[in-house]
Amino acid sequence: MKKFTTLALVFCIVSLTTYAQRGVRIGYIDMNVILGKNKEFKTANLLLEEKIGLWKKEIELKKIELQQMQDQFAVEKILLTPELISDRELEIKDFAGDVIFLQEKRFGPNGDMMIQKNKLLKPIQDQVLSIVQDIAKERKYDFIFDRSSDIIMLYSAKNYDISDLVLKRIQLQERIKSRKEKVESAKK
Numbered sequence: 187m188k189k190f191t192t193l194a195l196v197f198c199i200v201s202l203t204t205y206a207q208r209g210v211r212i213g214y215i216d217m218n219v220i221l222g223k224n225k226e227f228k229t230a231n232l233l234l235e236e237k238i239g240l241w242k243k244e245i246e247l248k249k250i251e252l253q254q255m256q257d258q259f260a261v262e263k264i265l266l267t268p269e270l271i272s273d274r275e276l277e278i279k280d281f282a283g284d285v286i287f288l289q290e291k292r293f294g295p296n297g298d299m300m301i302q303k304n305k306l307l308k309p310i311q312d313q314v315l316s317i318v319q320d321i322a323k324e325r326k327y328d329f330i331f332d333r334s335s336d337i338i339m340l341y342s343a344k345n346y347d348i349s350d351l352v353l354k355r356i357q358l359q360e361r362i363k364s365r366k367e368k369v370e371s372a373k374k
Contacts, residue, residue: 213327215349218334220314223353225360230306238299241292248285255281317355321348 221227259274266274292298322330330348 210328212329213346213348214331214333216333219349227310317352
């Protein structure tokens with residue numbers, strides 16, 4: 187029994203040292219490159235830019251309307267009673283608050299722009315994450331970083347960049363999906 191315990195202990199130590207000597211495998215992707223070459227992302231980004239343009243126009247119109255109210259008030263102020271002046275000032279102040287609220291609603295940290303951006307990017311990011319996990323398991327990577335994120339990468343050798351591999355897998359999935367759609371449409 188003592189020999190068996192000693193043999194098991196030696197086996198554990200040998201296996202741990204060989205595993206420790208394996209080294210850490212690290213890879214990285216550049217999400218900006220992947221998204222820049224992704225058709226779905228480009229389409230989603232164009233739709234988002236259109237919405238942002240409409241929201242900017244909406245806010246500009248409100249600002250112009252506010253300026254017109256202020257100008258009209260300045261002209262009529264000398265003809266108004268003190269009570270009407272305070273009523274108009276309050277009305278202008280409320281409208282200015284509405285304009286600021288609209289800007290926050292559209293472009294604030296929890297605004298429509300961020301919600302739409304997350305809604306459009308989520309499926310693409312999930313797809314990339316799934317593919318990265320598959321590649322990491324296949325090629326036995328210990329860590330994979332995103333070069334375009336906030337993690338600072340001072341140096342990275344090109345041979346650890348798996349962005350092209352991720353792109354190829356995304357394109358393969360898109361081709362398979364389009365073939366399936368063609369087969370389904372041909373059946374109908």
